[in-house]
Amino acid sequence: MDKSDRKPGMALAVKRPPSIKSGLPLPSYTHYGIYEGMLQGCEYVIHYNGEFFDKLNARIEEIPLSDFHKGDEWRIEDFGLKYSDAVREKSLQKARSRLGEQKYHPTENNCEHFARWCVTGVSKSQQVIDALKAAAKVAAVVAVAGIGYLTGRKRM
Numbered sequence: 637m638d639k640s641d642r643k644p645g646m647a648l649a650v651k652r653p654p655s656i657k658s659g660l661p662l663p664s665y666t667h668y669g670i671y672e673g674m675l676q677g678c679e680y681v682i683h684y685n686g687e688f689f690d691k692l693n694a695r696i697e698e699i700p701l702s703d704f705h706k707g708d709e710w711r712i713e714d715f716g717l718k719y720s721d722a723v724r725e726k727s728l729q730k731a732r733s734r735l736g737e738q739k740y741h742p743t744e745n746n747c748e749h750f751a752r753w754c755v756t757g758v759s760k761s762q763q764v765i766d767a768l769k770a771a772a773k774v775a776a777v778v779a780v781a782g783i784g785y786l787t788g789r790k791r792m
Contacts, residue, residue: 637712644673645724645731647751648681648701650710665763668713668751669704670731682731684740684747694740696731696750715756723755730754 642648648671654664669683679701686694704710717723731754739745748761 637714639710639712642671642712643719643724644671645726645728645755646671646719647713647715647727647755648704648710649713649751650705650708652708666748667704668747670727670751670754671701671712672698672728672731682735684750686740693738695736695738696734698735713751713755715752717756727754 648669650667650669652665652667667683669681672680672682674680675698680698681701681704682696682698683704684694685697685699686692731750734750743761745759746761746763748763749759752761753759
């Protein structure tokens with residue numbers, strides 16, 4: 637879907653590049669919001685605010701589209717659905733109903749959970765699922781390596 641096809645109630649996704657914040661490496665991730673449309677001559681998006689490591693006081697707010705994407709590559713996200721007028725209207729209504737909310741949680745209620753819930757009714761973050769799967773694989777490799785090391789040591 638082309639960016640120029642955006643309409644109120646559609647989810648937007650912006651790819652954030654890897655970076656360094658507070659001396660810590662930050663991986664690439666995708667930030668999500670709901671396109672609100674043109675208000676007083678400016679395009680707005682509803683999203684969870686705050687930077688990746690600074691979500692203590694994160695809340696759902698409206699911001700200009702340009703502040704949402706910050707010059708990074710963005711796209712319309714459909715979460716596998718076809719956007720009808722009814723889906724878009726309901727999505728925007730849901731997003732607006734949560735303005736001011738401060739219930740951010742990185743694995744249980746983040747920007748992707750919010751946007752996907754607005755559009756599909758399902759609160760889910762594929763990024764969290766993928767990260768947990770990757771962490772489980774690393775943990776399994778470390779466990780197997782540790783067991784191999786412990787069982788392979790010579791006994792005295």
